[in-house]
Amino acid sequence: MRKSDLHGEFFIQGNIACAEAALAAGCRFFGGYPITPASEIAERMAYRLPQLDGVFVQFEDEIASMASILGASWAGAKSMTSSSGPGISLMLENIGLGIMMETPCVIVNVQRGSPSTGLPTSWGQSDMMQARWGSHGDFAVIALCPKSPQEYFDLTVKAFNLSEQYRLPVFVMSDAVVGHMTEKVYIPPVDELEIIERKYTSKKPQDYLPYECEFDAVPDFAKAGDGYRYHTTGLTHDERGYPVMTEECHVKLVNRLINKIKLHADDIIMIEEKDTEDAEVIVVSYGITSRIVFPAIKIMKKKGIKVGYLRLITVWPFPEERIRQLASKVNGFVVVELNMGQVCLEVERCAKNAVTKLVPHPGGGMPQVETITQAIQEVADAR
Amino acid sequence: MAQLRVKISGFGGQGIVLSSYILGKAVTIFDGKNASMTQVYGPEARGGACSSQVVISEEEVDYPLVDTADVLIALSQEGYDKFLPILRDQGILCYDSDLVTKLHSHDRVIAKSIPATRIAEEMGKKIVANIVMLGFATAQAEISTPDAMRQSIRKSVPAKFTDLNMEAFERGFNYQGET
The missing domain is CATH 3.40.50.920 (Rossmann fold)
Known part of the structure; x- marks a missing residue:
């Protein structure tokens, strides 16, 4: 049994359930900076990731943390960070970069009382619009809201799946109550979980373009180190991933970034x-x-x-x-x-x-x- | 009873959160019920007011907060003063008689007291006062079956302190409460 195969019934805190879900979903890189009421996620990942040959890094701040999980994702790892309002504010620029470069990763926001440093040890749900519009520009996002530790587990797994399927950073929006609430959580064996893995191209290196796909679709990845030419950027880019500063290219790209979520909303939405x-x-x-x-x-x-x-x-x-x-x-x-x-x-x-x-x-x-x-x-x- | 709402209050460092964790684990993992445990604490780690609450139910717990408590466990004067008003009529109050000394009227509740911290000090470890109190509340308020509680304590405390904690539980469990 791999150590990630922690399964059974546990009486655990929401934040711990979230971390275990990330591991079960295959997350092997966590970059973050501690903040109440999200620190337990980082603490758990720091303890567990080395057991699974994963990497945990505590960075100098949230700006670097967010950048690190984008880099880890591009290197092929499923990656995650967690924070609360003040930290998410610092991450917003790089979240936009992740959206533009179509980088799968998961961001957990354990919401506390805001604005500013607000109420560190108490709860709120006041970052909902920040998740939607916080980073500059027009784009579509996915955000999931768990109501219990069990659902925190389930939705964190789901967030990883959606991030791989639609190639974007996905938000898990919990709060200080659900984060610190302790309830019974059933963790199924890893092989019973539905896990969506990254889709890699079947094309040969000479035929592959990093951002070539339909108007509402998601491009296939190439594995780093497999001999594919790659370019990606936060600038408006064409199918090659090269910066192209034309209206035509920009209209096409921004529309696709929105359409890949908007036109598939029925498959994403859960109520x-x-x-x-x-x-x-x-x-x-x-x-x-x-x-x-x-x-x-x-x-x-x-x-x-x-x-x-x-x-x-x-x-x-x-x-x-x-x-x-x-x-x-x-x-x-x-x-x-x-x-x-x-x-x-x-x-x-x-x-x-x-x-x-x-x-x-x-x-x-x-x-x-x-x-x-x-x-x-x-x-x-x-x- | 369909639902049992337990409020545990004291100050940071007394093991208030651990107590409710042990209780929650006892009833869920070892008694097969459902429980939701939540906590309220200030920015201070130690010394500040601290409370936690466990809602125990045969069904899924919809509403996880405790606005009205069936059982109140008080390990500080402040916690007692603050939460006695939310204890329901005929609800059970278990308090530390050395730490809660300025008493209000107990006419509408069933009050039981134990010098839990003193007993723990007599055992040489003040830190197990919370477990003495859990034993006492298990006997007086039937917050869990004693066996589930014993198993939960074993699984929740460091191995080298198992015996100490088990003894603390039994001391509290067998204590004849003062009313």
């Missing part, structure tokens, strides 16, 4: 729904807040209001189509999130004539049950 089909009001939440809303939903159901539950497992790409469908049937949506209204803006955009009511909280605490029940009542009364 959980309960009682949404005949609902008057649908409560939309994600991550830890999706567990905080239960008491309020229960109370309002008892009062006779038909309340549905929609949990975003994938927040980016946003499930526009599903929200539009539901919007035509319901009074409206109540969006509960630990920020002052971020994902709520997306719901509102898709809700058309249906009402969208935000229950905001800046983090460090949780919205009161009464605030949520009141919002549900208001939306129920809206028509």
Whole structure:
């Protein structure tokens, strides 16, 4: 048994489950800088990676950390970093580079109270739009939100798969509650996990172009050291990977970077729904807040209001189509999130004539049950 | 009971988080239930207020926070003062009688006390006070089956301190509580 084959039932912290998932998915390089409430991921990786002939490096800062996981990925390793808001802010430039060069890797953001250094030891969900738009430019991203240590494990594996499949940095957006929450986690044997490996070209070196592919597709990699000519850059580039500063080349590249996610959103998006089909009001939440809303939903159901539950497992790409469908049937949506209204803006955009009511909280605490029940009542009364 | 919500409070360095970890592991891994453990702590590592909570359930735990507790374990005056109001009526309070000395009315709760830290000091290791308290709460509040707790402690503490911790657990478990 390889040491990575840690399997069975464990009572472990979310951040530890995340690290073990990365290892199970084949991650063998971690570059990072410690920060509360994400440090346990780095700590675990520092302990475990050497056992698996992997590499752990603590860098001088988050800028270097992000650069390192791009480099490791290009060298052929599955790579990851983890941080919290302040560290992610420093990583943003290189995240953009990763998106432009189409570099598979995973970034875990254990969100804490923000802005700035905010609340180091307490929670928030206020980096949701940062994940979406934080790095400059137009692009598409993938971000997954776990609600429990078990799902933190499952979604971290999934994040590696998506990053390889669509060739981009994928965000796992947890928070200080889920990161430090300890629950029972089942880790399956490695050979029972669905793992998507990197797709390498079958072309001969003389026929291969690094970025040659369809308008909505993902180019194949060539293995470093196998004799392929390679060029990649953050500048607008053509199929050869060479910088080409023309409008035509730029339009084509930016569109493809977006299309490869946007046109395949149905394959990427995961949502959980309960009682949404005949609902008057649908409560939309994600991550830890999706567990905080239960008491309020229960109370309002008892009062006779038909309340549905929609949990975003994938927040980016946003499930526009599903929200539009539901919007035509319901009074409206109540969006509960630990920020002052971020994902709520997306719901509102898709809700058309249906009402969208935000229950905001800046983090460090949780919205009161009464605030949520009141919002549900208001939306129920809206028509 | 469908759900048991346990709040453990004290200050950093007392092993508050470890206590709730041992409890959570006992009920999940050795008793086959579900449990969700969360914690609240300040920027200080030691000395600051610290609390953790375990929600134990036969079902999956939807709501992981403890707004109202069924059991409160208090290892500091501050933790006792802060969380006594969230202990439900007829809920069980277990507190360290040397560390919690300014008492409020216990009319609506069932209060049990033990000098856990003093007992641990008598054993030569103040550090096992949390385990003495876990033993006491296992007996008085039935937070877990004693056997699951014993197994969980064995799996959670350094091997060279197993005997010490097992003894601490038994001391607490067999202590006749003062009310």
